[in-house]
Amino acid sequence: MKRLTLLFAIMATTLAATAQKKPVLNHIALSVYDIGKATAFYRDILNIDTIPEPFHDGKHTWFRIGEQSHLHLIQNSPAITKHDKNTHICFSVPSVEALMKLLDKHKIHYESWTGEPKTATKRVDGVKQIYLTDPDGYWVEINDDKY
Known part of the structure; x- marks a missing residue:
């Protein structure tokens, strides 16, 4: 009986610790x-x-x-299918401007949140962002968020 109680206590502790991890x-x-x-x-x-x-x-x-x-x-x-801009993945870079130059060099379309070509959006928190699509039409946000 002591072994069963000990085993149950170990399992309960392990489950509780696992449940607390994000x-x-x-x-x-x-x-x-x-x-x-x-x-x-x-x-x-x-x-x-x-x-x-x-x-x-x-x-x-x-x-x-x-x-x-x-x-x-x-x-x-x-x-390729059309995807909604609200569904996107986002990557942060040190310089949105440097990436814009690279995109221009490769003739890759990018736009602001409102769809204005070759323009960045500045969020209310000061983060600069652009949007582009990958070859399969998935939206990708690029921003300069420093976290």
């Missing part, structure tokens, strides 16, 4: 039409580092987007 973002997965174009956009334009992925089938690319978080691109989308 969830951590593990990954975001996006379904893409052309894995090569999508990979090039996130790797070469947004300068996000790729990381090894376990499938090695040519249909997956993984990126590190945080200390413990990844972005997974998975080739299986039938075609």
